[in-house]
Amino acid sequence: MRNPIVQLQMAVGFRHCGVCSLGSVVKGSVVKSGLFDITECSLAETSRASESEGRDPSIPVAQSTSTSTIVDLARKITAAAEVIDGVTSENNFILSFDADSPDPSSLTGENAQTYQQARVAVLEAANEMNALLSGHSGVVFDLCTYVHVASTLRTILTFNLASSIPVTGSTPYDAIAKETDNLDKKTIQRLFAILTDHHIFSQPSPGHVSHTRLSKAMLTNPGLAAITKFSFEELYGFSYHLTEALKKWGSSEEPNETGFNAATGSASTLYAYIDENRDKASPSAFTAVLEQTGSYEFAATDGVVEAVDWEGLGEGVFVDVAGSVGHVSIELAKRYPHLQFIVQDYGSVIQRGEAALPAELQNRVRFEAKDMFEEQKVIPDKKVVYFLRAILHNWSDKYARRILQAIVPALKPGDRIVVNEQIVTDGMGSLLERMVRLNDMNMWAAFNGQERTAEQFEQLVRTVHPGLRIVRISSSTLGTGVIEIELHS
Numbered sequence: 001m002r003n004p005i006v007q008l009q010m011a012v013g014f015r016h017c018g019v020c021s022l023g024s025v026v027k028g029s030v031v032k033s034g035l036f037d038i039t040e041c042s043l044a045e046t047s048r049a050s051e052s053e054g055r056d057p058s059i060p061v062a063q064s065t066s067t068s069t070i071v072d073l074a075r076k077i078t079a080a081a082e083v084i085d086g087v088t089s090e091n092n093f094i095l096s097f098d099a100d101s102p103d104p105s106s107l108t109g110e111n112a113q114t115y116q117q118a119r120v121a122v123l124e125a126a127n128e129m130n131a132l133l134s135g136h137s138g139v140v141f142d143l144c145t146y147v148h149v150a151s152t153l154r155t156i157l158t159f160n161l162a163s164s165i166p167v168t169g170s171t172p173y174d175a176i177a178k179e180t181d182n183l184d185k186k187t188i189q190r191l192f193a194i195l196t197d198h199h200i201f202s203q204p205s206p207g208h209v210s211h212t213r214l215s216k217a218m219l220t221n222p223g224l225a226a227i228t229k230f231s232f233e234e235l236y237g238f239s240y241h242l243t244e245a246l247k248k249w250g251s252s253e254e255p256n257e258t259g260f261n262a263a264t265g266s267a268s269t270l271y272a273y274i275d276e277n278r279d280k281a282s283p284s285a286f287t288a289v290l291e292q293t294g295s296y297e298f299a300a301t302d303g304v305v306e307a308v309d310w311e312g313l314g315e316g317v318f319v320d321v322a323g324s325v326g327h328v329s330i331e332l333a334k335r336y337p338h339l340q341f342i343v344q345d346y347g348s349v350i351q352r353g354e355a356a357l358p359a360e361l362q363n364r365v366r367f368e369a370k371d372m373f374e375e376q377k378v379i380p381d382k383k384v385v386y387f388l389r390a391i392l393h394n395w396s397d398k399y400a401r402r403i404l405q406a407i408v409p410a411l412k413p414g415d416r417i418v419v420n421e422q423i424v425t426d427g428m429g430s431l432l433e434r435m436v437r438l439n440d441m442n443m444w445a446a447f448n449g450q451e452r453t454a455e456q457f458e459q460l461v462r463t464v465h466p467g468l469r470i471v472r473i474s475s476s477t478l479g480t481g482v483i484e485i486e487l488h489s
Contacts, residue, residue, distance in 0.1 A: 073129045080121035086448070087115040097199050099211040110411050115257035123431055152194040154232035159183065162211070165201075170210035180438070227423060229263045237263040238445035245445075252448060258435075259445035270446050275348075303422060304328065307474055307482035308385060310336050316383040317342060318346050321407070322372045325353035326365060340382075344370040371402050376410035389420040393440075394449040397460055404464040411487040416471075423473070423481035424453045457483055 026345050041148040047057035065264070088095060090475045093107050107115050131139070155161060164176045173192070195201050218224055221384045242259035249257035255269040266273050320329045329341040341364060344355055350367035357365060376386065386407045392400040407417055422436045436451055452460070455472055462470050465487065472484040 014153045050478040051139070062218070070129060070132065073125045076125040077122050077129075080118040080125070083118040084115060084122065087111045087194055097202065097212040097214070099213055099216045101213045101469075103213070103217075120430075127431060149194060149198060150232060150236070152191055153200065153228070156191055157225070162215055163186065165209060165215075167211060167219070168175060170204050170208040172208050174207075176209070215477075232278060233433050234260075235442060235446065239441060242441075242445045244466075247438075252343070255395065255399065255448050256446045261445075285363065304332070304387070304418065306484065307420075307472070307484060308416075308418060310339070313339065313341070313383045313385065316385065317379050319379075319384060319386045319389045320344060320378070321386055321403075323353075323383075323387070323389075324349055325356060326367065328387065328389060329365050330358070330361060333365050337364070339364070341365040343367045344372065348372070349381070373399075373406055375406050377411065378410045383387070384410070384415045386410070386415070387420070388417070391421075392419060392460075393421050393443050393451050394447045396450065400460060401464055404461070408465045408468065408487060412474075415487070417485040419457070419483040419485065420480060420485070422451050423457070423483075424451050454481075461485060 018098055037249055046117065073354065073437075084095075088107070090111065091107060091109060094101055095104055104119065105116070132237055133140070136236060145487065161176055161180065164179050165171050173189045174185045177183060180188065189207075192201050192203070195215070196203050196209070197415055202210050202212050204210050220226060238259040240259070241262035244262040245252075245257060245259045248262065251483065252258075253448055255268055256272075258270070260270050260273075261267065265274070266278060294485060309466050315338050318329060318339055318341045320326065323343040324330060325342075326343040329343050330365050333339065333341050345353070345367075347369040354367050357367075360383070372391070392403065404417065411417075422439060424436050424440065425433055438453035456472055457473070461470050467488045469486055470483055471486050472482075474482050
């Protein structure tokens, strides 16, 4: 089953955390311009396909280096901010926390790439300046107290307090208290005060609270609400208990010896646990995430369009391994009418996919109940792409190897395996790198899986079959990578 956590992150805004959304317009490359070394994307080092991609040389991106001075960083911020101001003015794109303001990462059209490059420049330089100016204890204290911000947001979501605030305008705290059992005005006000300090909600006048674009997004976007609830209710617990898991099982590769297992006491894997408890009166927050992946339409073809030689496939076949309800296949089927699509997953999952499949695609997209660890059958007389998106990172090398080994016997000359996942870059780096590494912790705590570097993917593939080769690694459009694999004689 495709990992719904990552799918929703790509879909509903978690790709906008820090600078991860910048991958939607920034291709990997490193160039020098004027005063500044410009690093466009943390995936650049792994991209073999985008070396020729250019960038606007007027956009400075801060180097992550302890030798940068405050004045240097301030100049970088100023230079990039002027570019941002010019592009947003041209596009009548207003940057604001107001509830009706657009997501800063959503600007499209003319000069959008220039804008996004400038945005990452400001974020990187501001982040470094903050680190340089913060005292030792201040940095550690901030890390320790972030839990209180998360706890406050969890409380407001649990009591559904945001729904008492109109989408436009404001409401008094005492009005919210009257609609909420067991919480008085003082409690309500203390909760919102924490989040208004972080631009989640606003206090436009004393005693009143209103939405910002951040709080409005959580109210109106069910996918974002689902993954936020899952993070607070379950994922945080898994991560916290990773210490206990390591004490008990050491460097285990087993999917049922994880932070999740240490937190819950279950001997099952997380996915098995969800299936075992799906019919309970109080379903897991993870169940809500799974349901949202079946109902939320997101950018399913991230990077795949550019990576795959569609014309070279002819009337080929796209096998969507553990493809959930078929988001990727459906989007690609609309683009490429000459291709056939097979979506594979567990029976209960594909039933949902079959029910939602558009009538006009039913002759080209079919669903197949299949365990991805079982050997694939040869599809004769056609070129085949076996596609795995957000799959291998759910698993340790031991099990990722088995998934790939199940595909190898079906590979013919001209067939390919295409893996679409985040790729970790080594060393101290950008905010995007930080996001990928934090997502690595998600995979570790929940599944004993991992995000991998390009070198780790190479090592993994070499252990699957002596003839299996990675032929291309390219940066994609949402901060993920596309890895193409072929079987050589």
